[in-house]
Amino acid sequence: MKVTNKTVSIIMTVLLFLVVLxxxxxxxxxxxxxxxxxxxxxxxxxxxxxxxxxxxxxxLRIQDYLYGKSESLQIDAVIDGQNQKVFNDRELEHMRDVRKLFENGFLIRNLMIFIYILAFLFLYFRKEDVFYHTYRGMLFVILFLLVTGAIVSLDFNRWFIYFHHIFFDNNLWQLDVTRDKLIQMLPEGFFSDISYLTFRNSIITYIIIGFVSFLLKGKKDSKIGL
Structure with missing residues (x-):
């Protein structure tokens, strides 16, 4: 099957979109x-x-656990003046699933970077204007993210629940805010904020990539013409 330059440029756009996000x-x-x-x-x-x-x-323990620096999430802390264990069994089970999700995310992200480099080189050696493709791709990505962000922000709770149903095959994520320290520490507002900032920072990154690509597009061809 013949691979077209347009197909490769679309793949590059999708990969760059996900890697940055x-x-x-x-x-x-x-x-x-x-x-x-x-x-x-x-x-x-x-x-x-x-x-x-x-x-x-x-x-810090949560971060170390998710990053793979610590094998156990459980930790003792002073709660209401008494030293005790922070998490219960349900929370520990759920975070095992979350850790797996992060591990897969790291692996997929790194694999996408590798594939992106191959795709970039593929177009470059075919004498395609890679920066032109990147510039156009970023315009679509920014528009897509703005629309998606607006839709999600209208009812974040709904999409937050959808996320859990898609990525978890159990109901361990349904914690009790009156009892479970994990959801007390990381309420829904925490995830709403991290989603907003991820979207915002990603859009800024895409704008920078798009602007630099706009400045560089056509440079290769013009040099060849000289």
């Missing part, structure tokens, strides 16, 4: 300052009974 999500998911700001925003210390230092300690 996943990378921005990863940046926030492992940014302790983001967690601390969210804890302050939602008054998490009053809900959990943990002060700022204890919340930071638990947040």
């Amino acid at each position: 996943l990378s921005n999500l990863q940046y926030l998911a492992f940014n302790l300052n983001f967690y601390i700001n969210e804890f302050d925003k939602y008054g998490v210390k009053y809900v959990t009974g943990m002060d700022k230092s204890q919340l930071s300690k638990v947040a």
Whole structure:
């Protein structure tokens, strides 16, 4: 089957779109300052009974666990003046699923980077204007993300539930806010904020990529003409 330049350019656009989106999500998911700001925003210390230092300690454990630096999520913390274990069995089971999701996300993102480089080189050696294709692709990506972001923001809870049904084959994610520390620390507003910032940062990245590609498009051909 003959592979056309247009097909490869579409694949490149999709790959770049997903790589940037996943990378921005990863940046926030492992940014302790983001967690601390969210804890302050939602008054998490009053809900959990943990002060700022204890919340930071638990947040670091969550990040280390999801990144694969720690084999166990469980941690002791001072809650309402007493040292005790933070998470129950249901929370630990759910986070095992979340960790698997992150591991697969890292693997897929890195694989997409590799395929993107191959696609880029494929077009380059066919003497295609790769930057022109990238510029056009970013225009579509930005428009798509703006529309998608607007739709999701109208009813985030609905799409948040859809997300869990798609990526989890159990109901362990349905936690009790009156009892489970995980959802007390990371309420729905936390995920709404991380989604918004991921979208916003990604759009900024796409604009930069698109602008640079616009400046570079046609440069190769003009040099060849000289």
